[in-house]
Amino acid sequence: MVNRFVKSALSALSAAVLLSNVASAEEYLNGIKWEPPAIVTPGETDDQPPSDAVILFDGSDLNEWKNGENWDVRDGVAFSGKGQIVSKQEFGDCQLHIEWSAPLPVKGSGQGRGNSGVFLMGRYEIQVLDSYDNETYHDGQAGAIYKQTPPAVNVMRKPGEWNTYDIFWTAPRFAEDGSLESPAYITAVHNGVLILNHFELKGDTPYNRPPRYTKHGEKGPIALQDHGNPVRFRNIWVREFKPATGTQEREPFIKDGEKETPVGE
Template identity: 50%
Template sequence: MNLKYVGLSSLFMLGISTNIFAQKPEDTEVYSPVPAKVTPGKTIGSAPSDAIQLFNGTDLSQWEDVNKPGQPANWIVSKGILTVNKQEGNIQTKEKFGNYQLHLEWKIPKDIDGTGQARGNSGVFLASTGDGDNGYELQILDSYDNKTYTNGQAGSIYKQAIPIVNPALPVGEWQFYDIIWHAPTFNTDGTVDKKANVTVLFNGVLVQDHYELTGETRYIGKPYYKSHGKSAIKLQAHGDKSKPLSYRNIWVRNIP
């Protein structure tokens, strides 16, 4: 529409104020609040200056045993790499989180055996809500050339959301997730106020686009919510007999 040829009466009918002719560009320029400065990582995937380094290659001081809260995590740390210890079970962060940005890198061993869900199975629970496998799981699995149910392959929200595409690399190569997690909120009576949602980039490729979760991960049955507050981030030691996978470079940023 060319306002030059529109009469004033027409402007009023369209709900357009004649004050637009008196406005200046600076009227819509905002100078406060000023975003905090954050220094990005020096390489792709490295932690920015405001990140919490959950695993920096040296120790598990940020982690605890899921089944023995307060007890040190007992997975294997060697040469800057964290390897799952299936005998010890799942581990979780000591710190609890609400909304966050998470980066983690994982590798399935090149000489892995097994098929389907018994091939490099692990998972990152975006919010751990109890012992064992309670919470909301983003699946980790060999999905390069390994047939399984599609809502259980790498990049899926386990038993809920099939990934948009499959950007998995062959076993023996490092792969990574970048995750934006918005935790659910609950009313005082325990009912859901706002469902959780998650965005996931798998090897830099979008596989979950602001997906709204229907509840916690359930191996059997439909997912459902139960009330909880801030939660730990959990890594799974899956019970299959295949060789364990490894992690490195895990960091998180709180989202206000």
């Protein structure tokens, strides 16, 4: 009985010491007062937009697009038509979700098969192409930043099936004199697979000259290319991205109970 009592008392003492040590443990504090992150409700499924998304196409019409009247919308799907369509709204740093399908029956080969493109800020293209069992130059296949880099892997679904791009875009920044302060970066997921990881763009994405940066606004439109192939699109939405913000109210420090020690001392 005595031994049991002693063991119980020792256990309680050990727990008290442990709690005391935890309470007085050193803690690093960065001195930043963070603003609370905005509350966003996610879509009920992965393909549904979150509550703060800008809906560019929900299957009903192309009223959010310039030249949208020259593309057909049937059964909730937009078909590439005459000329590119350009979003009326403009975006800088953003998250873009878009679903697309290469046409059936299959026609053509190489760049002539299911060709279109998604242009960030109207000038930086991630390629849309039927790259299922279809050889072409690698920096021009589906998921490529056109003429700059191929995707890391080819995860193209069969023609007629739906592909999904989830694109995370960091816009370039320019100084007042037109010089480049920081380049554009893109991360892209194709059908749930990472294909571009924070790739640094060398500039715009033309066919007939090297890429280059030319000063433009902080925001630009999303454009979808018409390349003469009846590529289908659906479920297009964009989220403007704003990083967390806070105020550096004091220098970082270590807190140990009531004692505060600036980092570095």
